[in-house]
Amino acid sequence: MLRSIGGCIGRYVRSAxxxxxxxxxxxxxxxxxxxxxxxxEADFLRQRSTNIHELSTNPRRVxxxxxxxxxxxxxxxxxxxxxxFHAQAERWLGTARxxxxxxxxxxxxxxxxxGALLWAIRHDYAPHSAVNTLDVGVSYALAGVVxxxxxRIAAPYRYLYLLGVLVIYGAPLVSGRTFTDLGHxxxxxxxxxxxxxxxxxxxxPWNPADSVRDVRDAGLRLRxxxxxxxxxxxxxxx
Numbered sequence: 001m002l003r004s005i006g007g008c009i010g011r012y013v014r015s016a017x018x019x020x021x022x023x024x025x026x027x028x029x030x031x032x033x034x035x036x037x038x039x040x041e042a043d044f045l046r047q048r049s050t051n052i053h054e055l056s057t058n059p060r061r062v063x064x065x066x067x068x069x070x071x072x073x074x075x076x077x078x079x080x081x082x083x084x085f086h087a088q089a090e091r092w093l094g095t096a097r098x099x100x101x102x103x104x105x106x107x108x109x110x111x112x113x114x115g116a117l118l119w120a121i122r123h124d125y126a127p128h129s130a131v132n133t134l135d136v137g138v139s140y141a142l143a144g145v146v147x148x149x150x151x152r153i154a155a156p157y158r159y160l161y162l163l164g165v166l167v168i169y170g171a172p173l174v175s176g177r178t179f180t181d182l183g184h185x186x187x188x189x190x191x192x193x194x195x196x197x198x199x200x201x202x203x204x205p206w207n208p209a210d211s212v213r214d215v216r217d218a219g220l221r222l223r224x225x226x227x228x229x230x231x232x233x234x235x236x237x238x
C-alpha cells in the first residue's frame with residue numbers, strides 16, 4: 001500500500017519537473033530566510049525586490065531573483081498550492097508553455113502594479129519612499145496559472161471556477177486597493193489572456209462530474225470485492 005502511494009507521488013512529481021524544481025528552490029531560500037536576522041532579511045530581500053528603484057536599475061536581475069523568495073508564508077502552503085495549480089498546468093501545457101505563462105504573468109503584473117504605484121507617487125497619492133517598497137514572492141505567477149486553468153475545465157463548471165477566481169482576487173482590490181491587490185488582479189487578467197496558448201493542449205477539458213463518477217464507481221467496485229471476500233483473502237478486487 002505504502003509502496004503504491006509512493007509510486008503515485010513519484011510519478012506525479014516527475015510529470016511536472018519545473019514545478020517541483022521551483023518548489024525545491026523555494027524550500028532552500030525559505031530555510032535561508034529563517035537563519036537571517038529581521039534587519040538583515042529586510043535589507044536582503046529589498047535588494048531582490050521588484051520595487052520601482054530596483055526595476056529602474058537592474059530589472060532583469062530582480063524579476064528573476066524575486067521569484068525565488070517568499071513573502072514569509074509557510075513553505076508547506078506553497079507546496080500544496082504548487083501541487084494543485086502549477087503542477088496541473090505544467091502537466092497540461094507542457095513545461096515550456098507553463099513557464100511562459102507563469103513568468104510572463106509575473107513580469108506583466110509586476111510592471112502594471114509598479115507602474116500604478118509610480119503614478120500614485122508622482123501625483124502625491126503615495127509617499128516617495130514607496131519606490132523602495134518590499135515586493136518579492138511568487139503570488140503573481142501563481143494567480144496567472146490559477147486563471148489560465150479556467151480553460152482546462154469543461155463548461156459549465158469553468159464559469160463557476162472563473163467566478164470564484166474573480167471574487168477571490170477581486171474582493172481585496174475593492175476593499176484594500178493596494179498595489180499588490182492590483183498586481184494580483186492584473187495577474188488573473190493576464191492569465192486569462194494566455195488562452196491562445198492553451199488551444200489544442202491536453203485533450204478534452206476536465207469534467208468534474210466525470211471524476212466524481214469515477215470515484216463513486218471505484219467505491220462500488222471496492223465494496224463488491226469485499227462482499228465477495230469477507231475474510232480479506234486474495235479473491236477480492238484486483
